[in-house]
Amino acid sequence: MKKTSAPIRILLVDDSELVRRGIRTVLVAHTGERPLEIVGEAATAAAAVDAARRLHPDIVLLDIRLPDGSGLEVCGEISREHPATHIIILTSFSNDAYVYDAIIAGARGYLMKEIDPAGLVQALYDVAEGRSILDPDATTRVLRLLREGGSNQPSADLTTLSAQEHRVLALVADGLTNKQVGEQLTLSENTVKNYLVNVFEKLHVKRRAQAAALFVQQSKPKHA
Numbered sequence: 001m002k003k004t005s006a007p008i009r010i011l012l013v014d015d016s017e018l019v020r021r022g023i024r025t026v027l028v029a030h031t032g033e034r035p036l037e038i039v040g041e042a043a044t045a046a047a048a049v050d051a052a053r054r055l056h057p058d059i060v061l062l063d064i065r066l067p068d069g070s071g072l073e074v075c076g077e078i079s080r081e082h083p084a085t086h087i088i089i090l091t092s093f094s095n096d097a098y099v100y101d102a103i104i105a106g107a108r109g110y111l112m113k114e115i116d117p118a119g120l121v122q123a124l125y126d127v128a129e130g131r132s133i134l135d136p137d138a139t140t141r142v143l144r145l146l147r148e149g150g151s152n153q154p155s156a157d158l159t160t161l162s163a164q165e166h167r168v169l170a171l172v173a174d175g176l177t178n179k180q181v182g183e184q185l186t187l188s189e190n191t192v193k194n195y196l197v198n199v200f201e202k203l204h205v206k207r208r209a210q211a212a213a214l215f216v217q218q219s220k221p222k223h224a
Contacts, residue, residue: 007037008128011057013048013074014090015067019113023061023090026117027124036124045069052078057085058128062107064091064098072101079106079207086127090120099134103209109133130177132209158215160202168195173212 010027012020020041027036040055042048045066052060060078064071075087088109089102102110108127111120111134126133158166164185171181178192185192196208205211 005034007035008124009037009039009055009058010124011048011051011055011060012038012041013043013051013060013066013071014063015043015065016063017043019063023120026120030121032121032125034125034128036121043067045071045074048074049077052082052085056082059124060085060087061090061124062087064089064093064102072098072105075102075107076105088123088127088133090115100213103213106207106209108209130179131175132212133175158203161199165195165199165202168192169199169211169215172196172208173215 012023014020014023020043024038024041027038030036039057040051042051043066045068048060048062048066048071051057060075062071062075066074071089071091075089078085078087086108087106088111089098089107090111090113091098092113094112099110109123109132111123115123123133158169161169167185168181171184176184178189178196181187182189182192187195196211199211200206200208203211203214205214
């Protein structure tokens, strides 16, 4: 008998009831192998943090502009308190600084609300499986911001990493999950996790997105 996959539990955070209703309609209509279950909704920053504490969702779909605070602050707070909860910023604001700050706050993805339903569903599956996702335009902008040095990211030196740690981080920066990294390097998933713990400690970061951003920034060839 085929085992039913556990649902992906989602918390919706947006101050627009119309937007939340539209997302709910899309997700409820989805009939994939792994169900998408909306376990709660919130319209304010305070309610979002409280709901995350109570519900422990797998994913938070989070808007940036909330009536009582910034969604980026909510992202950081939830990420610190609940590392197992993944956050996707879903917003209508396309801004270089927002994208960068979202990644540094711990977001696994940054998507525009114009995304089509199939794209949103796929993003939820990707993040649930451990991948980081960004809107293609957002990726271009954040990489440009990193290249220009227009961020307040803590300095760290990739030369402190061992050769294997460097290889692991390179694959993480390409968006691979721990399992996929292990398959590429013939390592167990737990061994990959241990390498990443060391990488985070050496680079003084707490999230894989932060480490990946540092890798992209420091690995880009310098032109004369």
